[in-house]
Amino acid sequence: MPWYDNIRIGGLNKNAKKKDIPDGLWLKCPGCGEIVYRKELEKNLFVCSKCGHHLKITSWDYISILCDDGSFQELDTGILPEDPLGFCDSKPYPVRLRNAQEKSGLNEAVVCGIGEIDKFPVSLAVMDFRFIGGSMGSVVGEKVTRSIERAIERRISLVIVSASGGARMQEGILSLMQMAKTACALTKLKEAGLPYISVLTNPTTAGVMASYASLGDIVIAEPKALLGFAGPRVIQQTIGEELPEGFQSSEFFLEHGFVDIIVPRNKLKKTISTLLGYLYSG
């Protein structure tokens, strides 16, 4: 695990837990290795001004970037994980969950609710990589499904911001079935004639990429995010040779026709609202 995964990066939101924020005034950019002033980085939405690297930020950071001030209302906060398999590897799954909850201040790997993006009402679901790698188990599947259903009930647009290593191993087959569940729900959104914008952030892979993240009417990616079905290490082991430069990046996916637009973080809100202006008729 890279060093920057162990510390809080971001912190745009006042609700974020204080202890996650590193003490130092300076941060090392994972992209170029330059030492950058923290305040500067924060002002720049945690995009390195030297190299343009988009640092990982939290779900609540994305919410404050995307939603009009005070418009977001979190919903489905009471849906909590169980341990249906009694899973245990180096530590029991419930312990892993508790650690993730303490570390992130979140109940699970996705934050859902309703809000406004430049006055466009949206049902918003934002994944959080800090919570067991943003992995999708039963709770993520249920909350994403309810977000889809909420868009249909209220006749508003759906925006999902993904950041995930894929389906959560600790819930086994139940996690796999969340791919089916969310894809099924999205067919109802399509029937209802409502738009779905999928935003892919670093990283979005495996089970999440192979379900709702790929199914947006419009698929937006942040620059240089790691995207893909299989992880690069697995592919390298399978083919036994070095992977091409830029393989599985946002740019690679754009080039091959699986992403519509690459949008830097500071243009994300404006791009989404402009798109909704075309796709959403109220």
Add this chain to the structure above:
Amino acid sequence: MARFVLEFEKPFLELVRKIEEMKKLQEKNNLDLSSEISLLEKKLTELQKKTYSGLTRWQRVRVARHPDRPYTLDYVRMIVTDFIEIHGDRNYADDKAIVTGFGTIGGHKFVLIGQQKGRDTKENIKRNFGMPHPEGYRKALRAMKLGERFGLPVVSFIDTPGAFPGVGAEERGQAEAIARNLFEMARLGTPIIIVIIGEGASGGALGIGIGDVVLMFENAWYTVISPEGCAAILWRDKAKAPEAAEALKLSARDLLELGMIDRIIPEPPGGAHWNPEKMAETLKKEIIKEIERFKGYEPEKLIERRLQRYRDMGVYREVKNARPKTS
């Protein structure tokens, strides 16, 4: 008999050898040893049943991967008539890791899709060890859409160690191809009958796995990741695959208990590879039963039922008003 022997199969082979010897003896000396032979055969069956009822999950994974286990086209050969294979996704290529075509079973016409492994090295290269590329999933979708248009039910055989993790697969959108299939299968206006006949590894399996009924062979496995993949990530050691298999609860019985499948299809004593014909007969009966069950369904009703089936999947608890936030 078996050219590849799992350690827990060795005692079976001892008995098989004895039975064969006795048969030879009987022929050679013109003796009637039929009662002794049938006694030994009974003993073999009992031993197999006893051994297999106590298999660990990892041992079942090894049965599911047995190189003599019947594959999709073996079942087609044994129980499907008038089979016509169709090829290609009309976009990039024909993926031989997935077989698609039209067939007839018990008088019912249907569309077959199924993952196909190879029996030897040469065939495995052709079949890519049953690991499909995006064009395989797109070919399967094309076949399913034909089924929908022409009123034929779809039967899908799942048997894959996973969707192929490779450069070309990523370039051509492995994730999108699987996601698209989930989306399209959700609303396919014709019955879809899923049978997990061997390995059901993750998204690679689910990509042809959304259906109205999901049946699973007794010794098949199906979960979110291969035991090796899980072990490599969570135990940081591929050799811990047996532990991962236990933790993942990937057996047919586990999935039935979790409500993720509808029924377990029993295998002959010793597993499908000990008696492929008997296995095929059982499978045939199950498929016919399901085709007949769903025959009368209106497409809308079928789709509604299918959507509800997946809507209900998941285990969580819900409490009221847990720390809502605004921004």
